[in-house]
Amino acid sequence: MIEVCAVDDVPLGEGRAATVAQRRIAIFHADSGWYALEDGCPHLGGPLSDGILADHCVVCPLHDRRFDLASGEALTDGEGVTAHRVEVRGDRVCVELAPARALASAA
Amino acid sequence: MSSEGIAIVGGGIAGQSLCEAVIGRDPDARVTLVCAEEHLPYDRVRLSEILVSGEGPEGLQLRPEEWYADNRVEILSGRWVEALDAQRAELTLDGGERRSFASVALCTGSRPLMPPIPGLDLPGVVPFRGPEDCEMIRRAAGEGARVAVIGGGLLGLEAAYGVASRGCAVTVVHLMDRLMERQLDAGAAAMLQPAIEALGVEVLLERQTECVLGDERATGLRFAGGEELEADLIVVSIGITPEKALAQSAGLEVKRGIVVDDRLKTSADRVLAVGECAEHRGTVYGLVAPIYDQARVAAVTLTDAESDETYNGSLQWAKLKVMGVDLVSIGSAEGPQEAVTANAEGPLYRKLVLADGRAAGAVLLGDVRGTEALLDAIRCDDEVADPLERLAAAAAATAADLPDGAQICDCNGVCKGDLVAAVREQGAGSAREVMALTRAGTGCGSCKPMVKEVVAEATGGAAEEPAFLCPCKRQTREELARRIGEEGHTAVSDVTAACGTGRECGLCKPALAYLVSEVNDNRHREERSARYINDRVHANIQNDGTFSVVPRMYGGVTTPDQLRRIADAAERYEARMVKVTGGQRIDLLGVAKEDLPAIWRDIGMPSGHAYAKAIRTVKTCVGTDFCRFGIGDSIDLGVRMEREWEGLHTPAKVKSGVSGCPRNCAEATVKDIGAVAVEGGWQLRIAGAAGGTVREADVLATLETADELLRLATVFLQYYREHADHKERMYDFVPRIGLEEIRAVVTDERRSAELLERFRIAKAAAAAKDPWLERDEPYHPRQFEDLDGAGGRAMGELVGPPEDADEGAVPALVGPPEDGER
Numbered sequence: 015m016i017e018v019c020a021v022d023d024v025p026l027g028e029g030r031a032a033t034v035a036q037r038r039i040a041i042f043h044a045d046s047g048w049y050a051l052e053d054g055c056p057h058l059g060g061p062l063s064d065g066i067l068a069d070h071c072v073v074c075p076l077h078d079r080r081f082d083l084a085s086g087e088a089l090t091d092g093e094g095v096t097a098h099r100v101e102v103r104g105d106r107v108c109v110e111l112a113p114a115r116a117l118a119s120a121a
Numbered sequence: 122m123s124s125e126g127i128a129i130v131g132g133g134i135a136g137q138s139l140c141e142a143v144i145g146r147d148p149d150a151r152v153t154l155v156c157a158e159e160h161l162p163y164d165r166v167r168l169s170e171i172l173v174s175g176e177g178p179e180g181l182q183l184r185p186e187e188w189y190a191d192n193r194v195e196i197l198s199g200r201w202v203e204a205l206d207a208q209r210a211e212l213t214l215d216g217g218e219r220r221s222f223a224s225v226a227l228c229t230g231s232r233p234l235m236p237p238i239p240g241l242d243l244p245g246v247v248p249f250r251g252p253e254d255c256e257m258i259r260r261a262a263g264e265g266a267r268v269a270v271i272g273g274g275l276l277g278l279e280a281a282y283g284v285a286s287r288g289c290a291v292t293v294v295h296l297m298d299r300l301m302e303r304q305l306d307a308g309a310a311a312m313l314q315p316a317i318e319a320l321g322v323e324v325l326l327e328r329q330t331e332c333v334l335g336d337e338r339a340t341g342l343r344f345a346g347g348e349e350l351e352a353d354l355i356v357v358s359i360g361i362t363p364e365k366a367l368a369q370s371a372g373l374e375v376k377r378g379i380v381v382d383d384r385l386k387t388s389a390d391r392v393l394a395v396g397e398c399a400e401h402r403g404t405v406y407g408l409v410a411p412i413y414d415q416a417r418v419a420a421v422t423l424t425d426a427e428s429d430e431t432y433n434g435s436l437q438w439a440k441l442k443v444m445g446v447d448l449v450s451i452g453s454a455e456g457p458q459e460a461v462t463a464n465a466e467g468p469l470y471r472k473l474v475l476a477d478g479r480a481a482g483a484v485l486l487g488d489v490r491g492t493e494a495l496l497d498a499i500r501c502d503d504e505v506a507d508p509l510e511r512l513a514a515a516a517a518a519t520a521a522d523l524p525d526g527a528q529i530c531d532c533n534g535v536c537k538g539d540l541v542a543a544v545r546e547q548g549a550g551s552a553r554e555v556m557a558l559t560r561a562g563t564g565c566g567s568c569k570p571m572v573k574e575v576v577a578e579a580t581g582g583a584a585e586e587p588a589f590l591c592p593c594k595r596q597t598r599e600e601l602a603r604r605i606g607e608e609g610h611t612a613v614s615d616v617t618a619a620c621g622t623g624r625e626c627g628l629c630k631p632a633l634a635y636l637v638s639e640v641n642d643n644r645h646r647e648e649r650s651a652r653y654i655n656d657r658v659h660a661n662i663q664n665d666g667t668f669s670v671v672p673r674m675y676g677g678v679t680t681p682d683q684l685r686r687i688a689d690a691a692e693r694y695e696a697r698m699v700k701v702t703g704g705q706r707i708d709l710l711g712v713a714k715e716d717l718p719a720i721w722r723d724i725g726m727p728s729g730h731a732y733a734k735a736i737r738t739v740k741t742c743v744g745t746d747f748c749r750f751g752i753g754d755s756i757d758l759g760v761r762m763e764r765e766w767e768g769l770h771t772p773a774k775v776k777s778g779v780s781g782c783p784r785n786c787a788e789a790t791v792k793d794i795g796a797v798a799v800e801g802g803w804q805l806r807i808a809g810a811a812g813g814t815v816r817e818a819d820v821l822a823t824l825e826t827a828d829e830l831l832r833l834a835t836v837f838l839q840y841y842r843e844h845a846d847h848k849e850r851m852y853d854f855v856p857r858i859g860l861e862e863i864r865a866v867v868t869d870e871r872r873s874a875e876l877l878e879r880f881r882i883a884k885a886a887a888a889a890k891d892p893w894l895e896r897d898e899p900y901h902p903r904q905f906e907d908l909d910g911a912g913g914r915a916m917g918e919l920v921g922p923p924e925d926a927d928e929g930a931v932p933a934l935v936g937p938p939e940d941g942e943r
Binding site for chain 1: 179182185186187627628630631648649650651652653654655657662664665666900901902903904906907908909
C-alpha cells in the first residue's frame with residue numbers, strides 16, 4: 015500500500031491526479047467511497063481525474079466516455095482502464111497498484 | 122425451442138438483426154452471438170462515414186454493450202468458428218471448445234472480391250470492407266496523396282468520396298461504360314458522373330486494370346492498352362463474394378451462396394443462413410434492406426416450428442451515401458415502359474419503370490422525395506395508369522399518404538406501422554421517444570424528418586417535443602424547473618434526491634446545475650462536483666489535459682498595458698501558443714491547471730468565460746469612432762452589451778456581434794445575438810450561426826436607439842435562459858419556438874417587464890464575483906492542484922506491512938465489492 019494523500023485533499027464528488035511509482039493515477043472521492051483508476055482515458059488520454067462522478071462512474075472530460083469507478087470497466091465504447099485498490103487508514107488515503115496493463119474488463 | 126438455445130455465427134447487420142428479431146418474438150430465447158471481429162456488431166452500411174469523420178468504429182455500433190447483457194445474449198467477440206457439425210448443430214470454436222445448440226444460423230456475410238490481377242498483395246493496396254480498412258486507408262491517405270479506387274459501384278463511390286474528403290486526389294477506375302451500372306440506367310449514370318466529379322473525384326470509365334505497379338509497394342496501375350495511373354494508395358472495391366467456407370466444409374449445399382429455402386433453412390434442417398452469405402431462389406442479396414426481411418422470417422422459423430411463414434424474395438434497392446449527391450435506386454432501372462423527368466442543370470433525374478402496367482422500378486437522382494411512397498408502390502406491384510403523374514404525386518406525398526407497410530428507416534428496418542404502434546400502443550408522445558423505442562432514425566439519421574412527420578400525424582398534429590433533460594430522468598426541463606421552483610430545491614443533489622429516479626448520470630448533472638441556478642436566480646447552493654471541469658477551474662480543458670486562458674476584453678477592445686501583462690504572463694507560464702480568437706480575444710493555450718490562479722493574478726483582467734455555457738464575446742467593428750462608413754457607435758453598444766450580460770450562464774454559449782453599418786464587418790448576422798446599425802436606428806438579429814451549419818440571423822426588430830436595442834435583446838436573452846434546453850443553441854431554439862411566438866413574448870409589455878426583472882435579479886448575483894477571483898478564495902484548498910508533490914508527509918512511501926498482515930491497522934476497504942451493482 016502506498017500513501018497518496020490525506021482525505022481532505024480531494025473534495026467530495028471530485029477526483030485528483032497523482033503520480034505513484036511513476037504511474038499516473040486518478041483518486042476519486044465519491045459519495046460511495048474512495049476509488050483509484052489509471053488516469054488516462056484509453057481513447058485519447060483524457061484525464062479521468064477531471065471527470066464528473068455519478069452513478070458509480072466517472073465521465074471522461076474530453077469525449078464523455080464512462081468508466082466504472084470500482085472495476086475500471088468501460089461502460090461506453092472501447093477499452094476499460096486499470097483499477098487500483100484503495101484503503102483509508104485514519105485520515106490517509108492509500109492505494110495498492112494493480113499490475114500495469116492488466117485490464118479489469120476480463121468479464 | 123429446446124433449452125439448448127440458438128447460435129448466430131457472424132456479428133454483422135444480419136447477425137444482429139436476427140438476434141433482435143428472435144428476442145423480439147421470444148424474450149426468453151437464449152441466443153449466443155459469435156463475432157469474429159473484436160468489436161460489437163456495427164453498421165457496415167455506414168462505413169464510409171467513419172472514413173470521412175476519422176472516428177473509430179464505435180460510433181457505428183448497433184447496440185451498446187448493456188443491450189446484450191439486458192437481453193441475456195451471450196456474445197463471443199473475437200472468437201471464430203472452426204467447424205460446424207450441421208446435423209448435430211454443433212460448433213467447434215477456436216481453441217477447440219465444442220458447443221451444441223438447438224439451431225445454428227449462419228450470418229457469415231461476405232468478403233471483398235479481389236480481381237485476379239498481379240500486384241494486389243503489395244503494401245498500399247487495401248480492400249474497403251471493415252473498420253480496419255478505414256483505419257489503414259486513413260493512415261495511408263494523408264492530405265495530397267494520390268488514391269486510385271478500383272470499382273465504380275455503390276461502395277466504390279462511397280469509398281472514393283470518403284478518401285476525397287480527406288484531401289486526397291482520388292481517381293475512380295471502373296471497368297464498365299457507366300458508374301453504378303447495376304443500379305442505374307444510362308441517363309442517370311450520365312448525370313451522376315459530373316456530380317461525383319464535382320466532389321473532386323476523377324472518373325475513368327472502361328479501364329481494365331492489368332496489374333498493380335511497384336516493387337516494394339504499390340505505385341500505380343497499368344490498364345489494358347498500356348495506359349498507366351500513378352497512385353500512392355489503391356483501394357479495391359469491385360464487389361463482394363459470399364463467405365461460405367464454413368458451410369462448404371460442413372457439407373451444406375452451396376452454389377454462389379449458401380442455398381436456403383423459403384424458411385431460410387439450409388440443406389440441413391437445424392441450420393439456417395441469413396444475409397449476404399445466403400442464396401435464395403438463385404439470388405444473393407448484397408444490399409441491406411433484404412437482410413431485414415430475411416432476418417424476420419428466419420426468426421419465425423427459429424422460434425415457431427409450426428409456422429408456415431415464408432420468405433419470398435426482396436425488392437432490391439439502395440441509397441448512395443455521398444454528401445451532396447442524393448441518389449436512390451429501386452428495383453429495375455430499365456423496363457418496357459418508362460417515365461422520366463430530367464434536367465441536366467440540376468442535376469435532376471426521376472424515373473419510374475413499369476412492367477405490364479405495374480410499378481417495377483425507380484431511379485431518383487438529385488431529388489429523392491417520394492422514396493418511401495415509390496418503394497411501397499413497387500413492392501406491392503401497384504397498377505399505374507399515368508407514371509408521370511405518379512412520380513409527381515410521390516414527390517408531394519406526406520406521411521398521411523403512406524401505407525403502414527412503408528419502410529421509413531432503412532438502417533433499422535422500421536416501417537410506418539411500427540412508428541404508429543409506438544404512439545398508439547406504447548404511449549410514446551414525441552418523435553424522440555418513438556425513435557428510442559423503435560430505433561428509427563438512430564442510424565444515419567436521414568429519415569428523421571419523415572419520422573417526425575409520421576409521429577406528428579399519429580399524435581394528432583402537434584409535434585411538440587417533450588425533450589427529456591436526460592434519458593436517465595424521464596422528466597422534461599419544464600417539469601424539473603417547475604418542481605425546483607415549487608419545492609424549493611437549491612442544489613443539484615436536492616433535485617436528484619427529490620425528482621430523480623434514484624440515479625444520476627454524469628451527463629445530466631451539468632444540465633441540472635444550470636437549471637438549479639437559473640430557477641433560483643443564481644441564489645442557489647453551488648455544488649462544484651456537478652459542474653464540468655471547465656466550470657470547476659474556470660478554464661477550457663484541451664486535448665492534452667492542459668487549459669486555455671482567455672481574459673475578457675469588452676467589445677474586443679484592449680490597451681497596451683493589458684497586452685503587456687498578457688505577453689509577460691504568456692512567457693512566464695510558458696503558454697504553448699498565443700492565439701487571437703474569432704471573437705476578438707487573446708487565448709493563451711497549453712497552461713497547466715496549477716498555474717491558473719497565478720496567471721489570472723498576473724494578468725489582472727476578469728474571466729472571459731470562454732470555457733463555459735455563458736455569455737461569451739461581443740465582437741465589434743470600429744463603427745463611428747474611426748470608420749468613415751460607420752453610422753452607429755458599434756464599440757459603445759458592444760461594450761455595453763458585454764458589461765450588461767457578463768457573468769451570466771446560459772443553456773448553451775452565446776456569442777454576439779455589433780456592426781456599425783450594413784457592411785457588417787463584425788459579422789453580426791451570423792451571431793446568436795447581433796446588432797447592425799442601419800439608417801435611422803439599429804436592427805436586432807437573433808439565432809445566426811456560422812459553425813457546422815450557417816444560418817443567417819432572423820431580424821427580431823428594428824429599433825430607433827441603442828438603448829432600446831439593448832433592452833429588447835436582454836429580454837430575449839432572459840427568455841432563452843428560461844426556456845432553452847441544455848446545450849440548445851439559439852439557432853436551434855428560435856426555429857423550435859418560432860420567431861413570431863418569440864416576438865409576441867418579448868414585445869408584450871407585462872411579460873417583457875417580468876423577464877427584465879428576473880434578469881436583473883439573476884445578474885446581480887452572477888456579477889457579484891468574477892470567477893477568476895477564486896485564485897484568492899478557492900472553494901477548496903486543492904481546487905487547482907493535483908496530489909503530486911504535496912500529497913502528504915511521505916508521498917509515495919510504502920506504509921504499513923503488506924496487506925495480508927495488516928489486520929491491526931483497521932483497514933476500511935471502501936467502495937462496493939468489485940462485482941457490485943451499478
